[in-house]
Amino acid sequence: MQTLCIGINHKTAPIEIREKFSLSLIQQELFLSELKNIPWVIEVFILSTCNRTEIYVQILDIKNESGEILNILFNIKKITVQRKLTEYFYRLVDNDVIEHLFKVISGLDSLVIGEKQIQGQVKKAVELARSKGTLIKSFNILTNLVIEAGKKSRRETDISYGGSSISWAAVALAEKRLGDLREKKFLIIGAGKMSKIILDQIKDKNVKKVYVMNRSQENAKVLAESVGGEVVSFCD
Secondary structure, eight states: OEEEEEEEETTTSOHHHHHHTOOOHHHHHHHHHHHHTSTTEEEEEEEEOSSEEEEEEEESOHHHHTTHHHHHHHHHTTOOOOHHHHTTOEEEETHHHHHHHHHHHHTTTSSSTTOSHHHHHHHHHHHHHHHTTOOOHHHHHHHHHHHHHHHHHHHHSSTTTTTOSHHHHHHHHHHHHHOOOTTOEEEEEOOSHHHHHHHHHHTTTTOSEEEEEOSSHHHHHHHHHTTTOEEOOSOO
C-alpha cells in the first residue's frame, strides 16, 4: 500500500487556475463516491479551500493510479484535460504526504503563515470523508494525529500570533501603509465569510466609514448594518 497526495495550491498556481479546481461540497461528495468505487483505492479524503485543492488517497499500488485521479477531478469540474493545466499539480508519495499534511494543518504551508482557518477546514474534510465511509484505519489514525498537532502548534507556539489570516494581514498592511485608521474609509467588496472576518478586524479601529459592495444587495445590507455601514452598488 502507498499514500499519495495530488494537489494544487497558491505556491504552484495563480488564483485564476486554483478557482477552476475549487470543489463545492456536492462535488467533493461526488469525488469521494467515484474514488470509493475504484478497486485499488483504500481510503481517501479531499481538502478544498480558496488556496488549495488536495486529494489524499491510500492505494494498493501507485502504478495503478496513472493519472486516473486527476482525470476524475477534471471530469467533475467539466474541464478538458490539458498538459498546461496538469503541470500546475504536484504529486507527493508516502512520507512526503505525511510531512506535507502536518505543515498544512499547522499553517506552515499557508499563504499567511500560521493562519487559523486551515485547522477547521482539515477537520471538515476529515468529517466528510468519515461520513462517506472513505476514512478507515490508517487515515483515521493519521488525521487524528494531524488535527491534534495543529492544536498543539497553536497552543505551544506563537505561530498564530495576531490571529493570522488573509484578512488580518490585509488590515495589518493597511495600518503599516496608512498609519492610524480612525479617519479612514473602508470599502468591503463581497459579503461572504472573509468580509465578515475583515470587519471583525477593523471594528475596534474606529474607522470613519465602512461601505459594503456585493452582487446581492440583501447580503450586503445585513453585513453593513452590523457595523453601521452603508451599502453601495457596483454602478456607484
